[in-house]
Amino acid sequence: MSRIGYARVSTIDQNLDRQLELLSNCDKIFTDKASGKNLERAGLQKMLDYIREGDIVVVTELKRLGRNNKELTETMYLIQSKNATLEVLNLPVLTGIEDDNLRRLLNNLIIELYKYQAEEERQSILTTQRQGIELAKKRGVYQGKQLEYSETARDPKKRFIYKEIVRMLEEEVSISEIAKRTGTNRSLIYRIKKRIEY
Missing domain, CATH: 3.40.50.1390 (Resolvase, N-terminal catalytic domain)
Incomplete structure (x- = not known):
């Protein structure tokens, strides 16, 4: 020992x-x-x-x-x-x-x-978080999670990529080609496509 x-x-x-x-x-x-x-x-x-x-x-x-x-x-x-x-x-x-x-x-x-x-700490954090979201929703100030790729993304590079993806989608460039040109994956492009169509 x-x-x-x-x-x-x-x-x-x-x-x-x-x-x-x-x-x-x-x-x-x-x-x-x-x-x-x-x-x-x-x-x-x-x-x-x-x-x-x-x-x-x-x-x-x-x-x-x-x-x-x-x-x-x-x-x-x-x-x-x-x-x-x-x-x-x-x-x-x-x-x-x-x-x-x-x-x-x-x-x-x-x-x-x-x-x-x-586990108690985790449950306490989740409860506090839920209560905060509910209060923010009631006041009309809840915005949800910040999107990584969007017009208002914090990262300027990701903001630029988002705008390029939107531009190419509007020009009807294929999903595969957009992914290749922007260095992103197809699932991200499909999500952005769904958001702008909605």
């Missing part, structure tokens, strides 16, 4: 020293200077490849593993899939437990709590 440390800061300018000091009793430490928004971090991937059954992954705080509940849950599952467990130094409940079964039980419990919290 080895204690494997993992430390992360979000940017190159930030310092890992505090975390490395707290992880100094680990047998090996992996580090990243990268955002926690996804799992595509070199140090994290090396750590996940390195850990073996019975190892304990040690982090100073849960947020070092991921920025949001989805990433945290995924990373904790990956650690669990190697039959390793997690120790979080600022969560006393996961510190200093020698019993492997108890550690696994607590890890499973934390994963389930995070999944529940993530």
